[in-house]
Each structure stands twice: as structure tokens, then as C-alpha cells.
Amino acid sequence: MANLDDKKQLAGVIGYFEGEESLLHAMVQVRDAKYHYFDAFTPYPVHGMDAAQGLKRSPLPFVTFAAGLTGCSIGFLLQYWTSAVDWPINVGGKPLNSWPAFIPVIFECTILFAGLATVGAMFILNGLPNIRRKSFSPRLTQDRFAILIEAPIQSESEEKFKPFYEVEVSEFLKKAGAQDIKSVYTEGWF
Amino acid sequence: MATPSDVIPFHSEVYVTGDKTLKDVNQDVSNPLENFPTKIWWVCFSFALFAIAIWAFTVTAVVVTGQGVLGLNQPNGWGTDITNFVFWVGIGHAGTLISAILFLFRQKWRTAINRSAEAMTIFAVITALTFPLLHTGRPWYACFWLLPYPNQRHLWVNFRSPLLWDVFAVSTYFTISLVFWFVGLIPDLASVRDRSKNSIRKFIYTILSLGWRGSNKNWSHYEMAYMILAGLSAPLVLSVHTIVSFDFAVSVIPGWHTTIFPPYFVAGAIFSGFAMVVTLLVIMREVFHFKNYITLEHLEKMNKVILATGMIVGYAYSCEFFIAWYSGSPFERFAFINRAFGPYWWAYWIMASCNVLVPQIFWFRAARRSIPTMFVVSLFVNVGMWFERYVIVVTSLHRDFLPSSWSYYAPTWYDWGWTFGSFGLFFALFLLFVRFLPTIAMAEVKGVLAQQKSHGSSHQEVSVHG
Numbered sequence: 001m002a003n004l005d006d007k008k009q010l011a012g013v014i015g016y017f018e019g020e021e022s023l024l025h026a027m028v029q030v031r032d033a034k035y036h037y038f039d040a041f042t043p044y045p046v047h048g049m050d051a052a053q054g055l056k057r058s059p060l061p062f063v064t065f066a067a068g069l070t071g072c073s074i075g076f077l078l079q080y081w082t083s084a085v086d087w088p089i090n091v092g093g094k095p096l097n098s099w100p101a102f103i104p105v106i107f108e109c110t111i112l113f114a115g116l117a118t119v120g121a122m123f124i125l126n127g128l129p130n131i132r133r134k135s136f137s138p139r140l141t142q143d144r145f146a147i148l149i150e151a152p153i154q155s156e157s158e159e160k161f162k163p164f165y166e167v168e169v170s171e172f173l174k175k176a177g178a179q180d181i182k183s184v185y186t187e188g189w190f
Numbered sequence: 191m192a193t194p195s196d197v198i199p200f201h202s203e204v205y206v207t208g209d210k211t212l213k214d215v216n217q218d219v220s221n222p223l224e225n226f227p228t229k230i231w232w233v234c235f236s237f238a239l240f241a242i243a244i245w246a247f248t249v250t251a252v253v254v255t256g257q258g259v260l261g262l263n264q265p266n267g268w269g270t271d272i273t274n275f276v277f278w279v280g281i282g283h284a285g286t287l288i289s290a291i292l293f294l295f296r297q298k299w300r301t302a303i304n305r306s307a308e309a310m311t312i313f314a315v316i317t318a319l320t321f322p323l324l325h326t327g328r329p330w331y332a333c334f335w336l337l338p339y340p341n342q343r344h345l346w347v348n349f350r351s352p353l354l355w356d357v358f359a360v361s362t363y364f365t366i367s368l369v370f371w372f373v374g375l376i377p378d379l380a381s382v383r384d385r386s387k388n389s390i391r392k393f394i395y396t397i398l399s400l401g402w403r404g405s406n407k408n409w410s411h412y413e414m415a416y417m418i419l420a421g422l423s424a425p426l427v428l429s430v431h432t433i434v435s436f437d438f439a440v441s442v443i444p445g446w447h448t449t450i451f452p453p454y455f456v457a458g459a460i461f462s463g464f465a466m467v468v469t470l471l472v473i474m475r476e477v478f479h480f481k482n483y484i485t486l487e488h489l490e491k492m493n494k495v496i497l498a499t500g501m502i503v504g505y506a507y508s509c510e511f512f513i514a515w516y517s518g519s520p521f522e523r524f525a526f527i528n529r530a531f532g533p534y535w536w537a538y539w540i541m542a543s544c545n546v547l548v549p550q551i552f553w554f555r556a557a558r559r560s561i562p563t564m565f566v567v568s569l570f571v572n573v574g575m576w577f578e579r580y581v582i583v584v585t586s587l588h589r590d591f592l593p594s595s596w597s598y599y600a601p602t603w604y605d606w607g608w609t610f611g612s613f614g615l616f617f618a619l620f621l622l623f624v625r626f627l628p629t630i631a632m633a634e635v636k637g638v639l640a641q642q643k644s645h646g647s648s649h650q651e652v653s654v655h656g
Contacts, residue, residue, distance in 0.1 A: 020640060039405045039406055039407050040405070040406035041403060041404045041405055041406070042404055042406060042409065043212060043377075043381070043404060043633065043636055044377070044633040044634070044636040044637040044640070045406075045409040045412070045413050045633070045637060046406070046409075046637075046640075047637075047641070049406050049409070050406070050410050053406055053407075055406070055407065055410050057414075058410055058411045058413075058414035058415075060411060060414045060415055060418060061414070061418065064418050064422075078338065079349040082338060082346035082347075082349065083346070083349055083350070086344075086346065087344060087345065087346055089348075091348060091350050092350075094350060098350055101349065101350040102349055104352075104355035104358065104359065104429070104433050104436070105349060105354070105355055105358045107425075107429055108355075108358040108359050108362040108426075108429070109358070109362075111362055111366060111422050111425070111426045111429075112362045112365060112366065114418075114422055115365075115366045115369060115370075115418075115419055115422045115423075116365070116366075116369065118415050118418045118419060118422075119369050119373060119415060119419070121415075122373075122411050122412060122414075122415035123400075125411045126405075126407075126408040126411050126412065127401075128376075128400045128401060128402065128408075129400035129401055130400070130401040131396050131397055131400065131401045132401070133401040133403055135380075135383075135384050135403055136403070138384035138385060139384075140384070140403070140404055141377065141380045141381040141383075141384045141385075141402075141403075141404055142212060142213055142216045142381060142384065142385065143211065143212030143213045143216070143636075
């Protein structure tokens with residue numbers, strides 16, 4: 001058994017909570033204790049959790065804006081180049097660069113680029129898809145809540161963060177109100 | 191002395207009845223996909239397959255024999271092809287309205303119905319797309335004509351044509367709606383994955399859920415992406431039916447060439463779409479026992495939207511007549527008098543009575559909350575809105591500028607066949623959806639449920655003080 005345990009590397013300690021209020025209170029304590037890596041797991045987005053966890057606002061709107069501008073320009077340039085440069089055709093006496101007629105397609109290209117880029121960026125930021133990930137507990141997507149405090153990789157541990165000791169972290173989570181505490185080990189997918 | 195009903199604040203309406211816990215939500219919503227389909231499901235699915243068979247037969251005839259089997263003639267070149275296209279695209283709009291616009295307005299009641307309404311959007315757009323593709327005559331060449339790409343002929347599509355705007359609008363609408371729907375599904379697919387005992391089901395939902403674990407860092411980006419998609423979809427849905435109306439309004443045909451078309455079409459689309467949502471939900475909540483999630487409150491709110499948009503549509507009908515008279519254009523005046531009293535008077539009055547008169551019953555609360563009444567009204571509205579598009583397409587075309595070419599357009603059995611068959615296509619896709627995917631947005635309902643509970647407890651607190 002000892003050999004098996006040696007192979008497994010400690011990844012962190014997870015504490016389970018039954019309600020979102022106790023989770024929020026515990027999260028504030030974890031945040032203030034300045035652990036290096038921690039995260040909450042909830043079946044639905046809990047209101048106020050981002051603040052309790054000290055998360056910054058997601059940078060996605062910038063991606064949307066940039067992609068929207070790109071789509072807008074591509075939409076216009078495509079129509080301008082095909083209608084006025086590559087094969088100029090006089091349609092009903094309209095000017096070759098009849099930009100008011102190009103607005104609908106410009107608009108649709110803006111939305112298409114912005115929407116797809118937003119979702120793509122969200123997937124990248126969230127590390128999706130990664131189907132080798134397993135749930136810590138099947139109830140986490142049903143009606144249970146959890147806080148995971150991760151063990152930092154040795155080379156990364158820095159002065160300003162609270163050091164990670166398995167026993168101490170378990171005690172900490174218990175004091176913070178966790179009803180069930182488990183250690184999590186890496187399985188190559190973490 | 192405050193009575194409990196005085197204390198409950200306005201925003202703490204009850205969205206989920208029956209004292210459901212978070213676990214119950216998973217149990218109730220996942221039930222249809224974890225059990226063998228019921229008899230009712232099989233009966234419905236067989237009907238849908240039967241309609242698809244008719245659709246396939248008609249489409250084969252149209253493709254193999256040609257457009258001649260349809261009732262199209264000179265000058266009626268659009269017929270049921272375009273009628274059905276506009277009808278189905280319109281049906282889809284309610285889904286985006288519910289999922290995006292009501293989300294931005296923080297209408298929490300949408301959580302119970304948004305998933306199925308979005309699914310309806312996607313299936314309606316798929317159904318709609320079959321019509322213009324078949325209308326091209328040779329759909330296997332359609333992609334060469336419709337999309338701009340470098341080709342041997344060195345030709346490009348005509349970007350000044352509203353028909354091409356339509357290609358961009360509808361394909362963007364389909365793509366964004368599909369992505370929006372899928373993003374909303376991810377957490378629920380993970381729920382289904384985590385509770386499945388069958389290994390094949392677990393494998394499939396593991397892939398579909400992309401490895402979602404409900405980490406709050408993920409939720410943070412996820413919620414932002416969802417909100418942005420809602421913000422993008424809201425103007426998108428308005429643009430789509432606006433551009434569909436441009437297919438008509440940008441032309442010079444009397445009865446089509448009117449500036450009221452974009453708002454009139456959008457209101458009509460929401461009107462018909464909500465009617466279709468009511469039709470589907472009344473059946474769904476009955477068959478799958480979702481009465482605690484899709485409550486009478488939800489249905490009543492939708493009926494109010496039907497009443498409001500029905501009146502906008504009614505206003506548009508009368509406004510068109512006023513402008514036809516006020517413009518002083520004899521062509522315009524003829525087109526409208528002919529529309530109401532010409533050879534297609536019957537279609538016009540079916541449209542007007544189904545869309546304007548029938549929904550007026552929703553002024554009465556008892557009617558808004560009666561399941562049989564709303565079901566019948568929703569069917570009438572569906573019929574009325576189909577005829578609205580029929581009236582617009584046919585009445586303006588059959589009397590063109592050259593009286594010697596005037597003729598009557600009568601749909602043939604092939605026209606009715608693919609119209610009927612398109613319902614089969616739509617319902618078959620919807621039935622597969624309710625069989626394999628969670629039909630209620632579980633994660634969102636849980637969020638609402640949690641809020642409902644916390645408001646409930648604060649209400650108790652207040653009553654104690656009172």
C-alpha cells in the first residue's frame with residue numbers, strides 16, 4: 001500500500017458543504033488566508049461567489065469587442081473588394097461602393113465573429129474541452145458545494161502565499177464549516 | 191399587521207412550485223432521458239415520421255420532376271416555398287426572444303422554458319432552410335450561387351440583393367443560436383453525466399459536456415460569455431426578421447414596398463413563435479410531468495405576450511390600409527382592396543380573425559390560465575400566421591403590373607405535402623430533443639430556486655417582526 005501512495009501525488013484538499021451560504025462564508029476565509037490556488041465547485045453559479053473568491057472580472061468583453069471589429073471590417077472589405085475592385089458590376093445604376101446596401105451583411109459578420117470568438121475564448125480560458133477531467137463527486141453538479149485548496153507545485157511556492165500543509169489545510173476547512181473533507185491526488189488529468 | 195401576502199416583495203415570485211429540492215430538479219428533468227420512452231412519445235414520433243415520409247416523397251418529386259409539380263406559375267413565383275420559409279423562421283424567433291431578450295431584462299421566469307424554446311428555434315430554422323434551398327430548383331448547386339467564394343467564373347454574389355442579405359442573416363442566426371443553446375446545455379450535460387449509471391450514456395454525455403466540473407472560475411467566464419451571447423443575439427434576432435422582410439420591402443411590388451414591414455414582421459414572428467412555444471409546452475408539461483416547473487404563471491405570462499404582439503400585428507394590418515389610402519397611389523390602393531376583397535379574401539379574413547380577434551380572449555384572466563383555451567388559441571394563431579405569410583406572398587404577386595399576365599395561384603397537393611411534412615420534420619427533431627437532452631435548464635432553475643428559498647426565509651423573518 002505504501003508503494004501505491006508514493007506514486008500518487010497530493011493535488012489538494014477538498015471540503016464539501018451542503019449549502020451556498022456556508023460555502024460563501026468559508027470562501028471568504030479561504031481567500032483571506034491567502035492560499036495560492038483555490039476554487040469553488042457549485043452546481044449553479046452562486047451569486048456573490050466571484051467577490052468572495054476574489055476573482056477579477058472576466059476579460060471576455062475585450063475579446064468580443066476585438067472580434068466584432070474584425071468581423072465588421074472583414075464584412076465591409078469583402079463586399080467592397082468583390083463589388084468595386086475585383087469585378088465591378090453596375091447594378092441598377094447604384095455606385096460601385098454602395099455602402100448602405102452593405103450594412104446588413106456587415107452587421108451579420110460582426111455578430112458572427114464576435115459570438116464565435118467569445119465562446120472560443122471562454123473555452124480556452126476554462127480549459128474546455130477536456131473530457132479526461134473527472135468530477136470530485138457526482139453530487140457537485142447536483143446539490144452539493146465544495147472548496148478545493150490546491151497544493152502548489154514545489155518550484156512555484158512563493159513567499160506571499162500561505163504555505164500548504166495537508167493536515168493544516170484540512171483543519172482549516174473543517175473550521176470554516178466543511179462537513180466532509182478529502183485529500184485529492186493527481187491522476188494525470190488534474 | 192402585515193399578512194404574508196403583503197410581505198412578499200414583488201421580485202420574489204414563486205417560479206418553481208411543489209417544494210422542490212436541488213436534487214429533485216435533477217431527478218425530474220433527467221427522468222425522460224434515463225427511461226425508455228413512453229407510449230405517448232412513440233405515438234407522437236410515429237406521426238412525425240409519417241409526416242416526414244410525406245415530406246420526403248414531395249421533396250423527391252420536386253427535385254426529380256421539377257418545380258412544375260408545385261402550383262407556381264407566372265407571375266406567382268414564390269408560392270408556398272417562401273410562405274413556409276418565412277413562417278418557420280418566424281417560429282424560431284420566440285426562442286431567441288425568451289433566451290436572450292428576457293435574460294437581459296432579468297426575467298427569471300424564462301428559466302423554465304428557455305431550453306425548449308431555444309431548441310425550437312434551432313429546429314424551426316433547420317425546417318425553414320429546406321424551403322429556399324429547394325426553391326432554388328437544384329439545391330445541390332445552391333452553395334455555388336449563395337456564398338461568396340473565389341471561383342473559376344471570377345464572379346461574386348450580388349451584395350446589393352436582399353436575398354443575399356438573407357443568406358448571411360439566417361446562417362448567422364442559425365450558427366449563433368446553436369452555439370448559445372449548446373453553451374447553455376454544458377452544465378446540464380455534466381449533471382446528466384455525473385448521475386448516469388449506464389456506461390454508454392456516461393461516455394456520450396462525458397464527451398458532450400466537454401469536461402465541465404462546475405468550478406467557480408469556470409462559472410465566472412461562463413456567465414460572462416452567456417451574457418455577451420445574449421447581448422449579441424438580441425439585436426441579431428431583430429435583424430433576421432427585418433432582413434427577411436427586406437426580401438419583400440426592398441422590391442417595387444405594391445403591398446410589399448412598405449416601410450412598416452421590418453417591425454411588423456418582427457412582431458409577427460414573436461407572436462407566432464410564442465404561440466408555438468405554448469403549443470409545445472402545454473403538451474410537454476403534461477407528458478413529462480413538468481407542471482411544477484412550467485407553471486400556470488409561466489403560461490399566463492406567455493399569453494400576455496401573445497395578446498400584446500397580436501395587437502401590434504393588428505395595428506400593422508390597419509396601418510397598411512391607412513397608408514394605402516393616404517399615399518394616394520392607385521397601385522397601392524388596388525393591392526390592398528384586392529387583398530381583403532379580391533380572389534384571396536378568404537385567406538385574408540382567416541388571417542385577420544385568427545391573429546387579431548381570437549387572441550382578444552386573453553384580456554380575461556380565466557382564459558389566460560385555462561390550458562384548453564390557450565392550446566386552442568395557440569393553434570389558431572399558428573394557422574393565422576401561416577396565412578399571413580401566404581396572403582403577403584400571393585396577393586401581391588398574382589396581380590402584377592401587366593394585367594394580361596394576372597392569374598390565380600392554387601397550391602397543389604405537393605405544396606400541401608411539403609407544408610404538412612415540414613411539421614413532421616420539426617416535431618421529429620423536437621421529440622428527439624426531449625428524449626436525449628435535458629429539456630429544462632437545470633443549473634438556471636437551481637439558481638432561481640436558491641433565490642426563491644432565501645427570499646422565502648427573509649419573508650418569514652419579516653413576518654416574525656410584524
